[in-house]
Amino acid sequence: MERWNALPCLTLLVLACQGCMMSGGGTEGEGLTGTFVNPQGQPVAGVTVKLYDADDENALSKATSTHEYSDSTVTDASGRYRFSSLGKGRYNLEGISGNGGNAEAIFIPSIKFEGALDLGTDTLHVPGGIRIHIRSNGTPQEGVLCYVPGTSLLAISDDLGQCLMTGVAAGLYRVRLRYDGLLTVTSSDIQVKPGVITDVGILTMTSDPSQNPPTPKGVTVRYDSISGIATVTWKRVEVSDLAGYVIYRRPSLFATPERLIPTTTLVMDTIFRDTSLHIMADSIPLTYVYQVKAQDLNGNLSNDYSDPATLVFAPKKNR
Numbered sequence: 001m002e003r004w005n006a007l008p009c010l011t012l013l014v015l016a017c018q019g020c021m022m023s024g025g026g027t028e029g030e031g032l033t034g035t036f037v038n039p040q041g042q043p044v045a046g047v048t049v050k051l052y053d054a055d056d057e058n059a060l061s062k063a064t065s066t067h068e069y070s071d072s073t074v075t076d077a078s079g080r081y082r083f084s085s086l087g088k089g090r091y092n093l094e095g096i097s098g099n100g101g102n103a104e105a106i107f108i109p110s111i112k113f114e115g116a117l118d119l120g121t122d123t124l125h126v127p128g129g130i131r132i133h134i135r136s137n138g139t140p141q142e143g144v145l146c147y148v149p150g151t152s153l154l155a156i157s158d159d160l161g162q163c164l165m166t167g168v169a170a171g172l173y174r175v176r177l178r179y180d181g182l183l184t185v186t187s188s189d190i191q192v193k194p195g196v197i198t199d200v201g202i203l204t205m206t207s208d209p210s211q212n213p214p215t216p217k218g219v220t221v222r223y224d225s226i227s228g229i230a231t232v233t234w235k236r237v238e239v240s241d242l243a244g245y246v247i248y249r250r251p252s253l254f255a256t257p258e259r260l261i262p263t264t265t266l267v268m269d270t271i272f273r274d275t276s277l278h279i280m281a282d283s284i285p286l287t288y289v290y291q292v293k294a295q296d297l298n299g300n301l302s303n304d305y306s307d308p309a310t311l312v313f314a315p316k317k318n319r
Contacts (some may be wrong), residue, residue, distance in 0.1 A: 006253045018226065032111070034119035036075055037093055043079030044124055047097040048072065054090040056111050088114050092150040095124065096167065103127055107151070107169035113260040127192040129166040132175060136182060136205045136238040143217075144205070170194045177205060178230075181214040181239055207239040213294040215302040216245065216270075219310040221290050223277075230274040230311055231287070237294040237302075238266040247272045248291045248305065257291055257305060260272060266295060277313075287312050 032051075036044050050072045071165075075081045093108040104124035134141045147154040156164040163177075173178025175187040182205040184258070192198050207213075218235040232247060244266025248257035260274065261267070277288075291305040 020106045030116050031082055031121070032086055032091075032113055032117050033080065033082045035121045036079045036081070036097075036106065036124055037121055038124055041123075043075075044077055044097050045077045045078070045079060047075040047081070047095045047124070049075065049081045049093065050094045050152070051086070051091045052152075054092045054150045056150060069204075072112075072169065075315045081186070086113060093119075094152060094169070095122075096127075097124055100199045103167065105169040107171055109150075110170075125170050127167045127169055128192040128194055129164065129197040130173065130190055130192060130200060131165075131169050131197055132163040132177070132187070132200045133202045134163055134205060135202055136179075137207075137240050137242075139178065139236075139238055141182075141205060141238055144177050146175060146177055147172065148175075154178060160270055164197075166197075168192050175200070175203075177203060179205060179214070181208060181211050181237075182206065196309070202289060207241045209241065209298075212303050213237055213239050213242060213301040214295055215304045216306045219290065219292050219306045220307045221288075221311045223311050223313045225313070228275075230277055230279050230290070230313075232272045232274065232290045232292070232309065234270050234292050234306065236270050239294075239296065241296045241298070243295045243297045244268050244301075245270070245272075246293045246295055246301065247274075248293070249274070250289050250291075252287055253289055253308060253310070255289075257289075266285045 008116065014294060027225050033067050034121045036050060038044050038049050058274055071083050073081050091111045091113055093111055095106040097104045105127040106124050108119065108122065111117075112283050132146065134144050141160065142157055142161060144157040144163060144273055145154075146157065146163040146165060153168060155163045155165045170192055173190045173192060175190060177185040185205050187200060187203060190198055190200055214237050216237055219232065220234070221232045223230045231317055234245070247260045247267055249319045250257045262278075274290075288311045289308045291308050292313065293305060294300040295301050
């Protein structure tokens with residue numbers, strides 16, 4: 001099964017676009033052409049128009065902060081756009097004019113292009129949005145990738161498990177959610193209306209038994225000079241088959257991480273107290289790097305170590 005790190009991640013699959021249907025017809029010269037007007041019927045100049053491959057389900061696996069698209073252009077003074085050099089295929093078209101409260105948008109899905117094609121006149125509308133509340137194991141899931149393949153729509157869920165997509169043209173959508181270690185989820189149809197944020201409600205993600213558990217995030221370490229104890233904390237990994245956590249320590253970033261407790265013992269909470277430091281007597285300041293992995297009920301560990309948390313301290317001398 002394909003793995004996704006979230007950074008780690010969703011796929012919005014556009015089924016149709018109500019209010020964004022292609023109108024007009026006929027052909028005009030070579031390529032793909034059309035015209036955009038505002039709700040008052042006036043042509044709109046300066047609309048950024050982009051085409052995306054409608055058949056590329058893995059479009060986001062090749063994209064990072066920007067989305068790959070086949071071509072782009074801008075409408076002229078008469079609201080006219082033209083893609084003169086375009087290969088045969090199926091395309092999704094996005095049009096966006098202005099920004100913020102002045103933005104207007106349109107989305108035309110699944111355009112079958114085989115030669116010269118004029119889409120006629122389409123109307124831009126104020127964009128809406130989609131809000132999804134994502135849960136895993138009963139708690140909000142942060143870092144889920146929410147996106148529409150073949151479009152520029154993309155969002156990442158926050159620490160409240162909320163995924164908010166703005167600038168969404170009116171239409172009918174399905175949202176796919178992806179996150180490392182969890183089964184991919186696709187929503188039912190979501191109707192977006194102009195100027196309205198559509199709240200989908202709660203979507204629940206469950207553990208993917210074929211994948212290793214996600215890597216713990218937010219690892220920190222704090223040293224108490226009085227007790228000589230280092231306290232390591234991290235964020236809980238939200239998977240239903242979690243067995244516990246494994247703690248690793250090494251004397252520098254260049255050394256190999258070593259497991260701190262026996263292989264048969266797991267840390268069940270999201271906190272670990274390293275009490276072995278107080279027995280180390282040396283006047284030279286020491287550096288220790290802590291990292292964490294999650295382990296599931298089948299004994300599978302996270303593929304990667306967590307980001308390192310570094311501790312520098314000067315142990316007390318033995319007297």
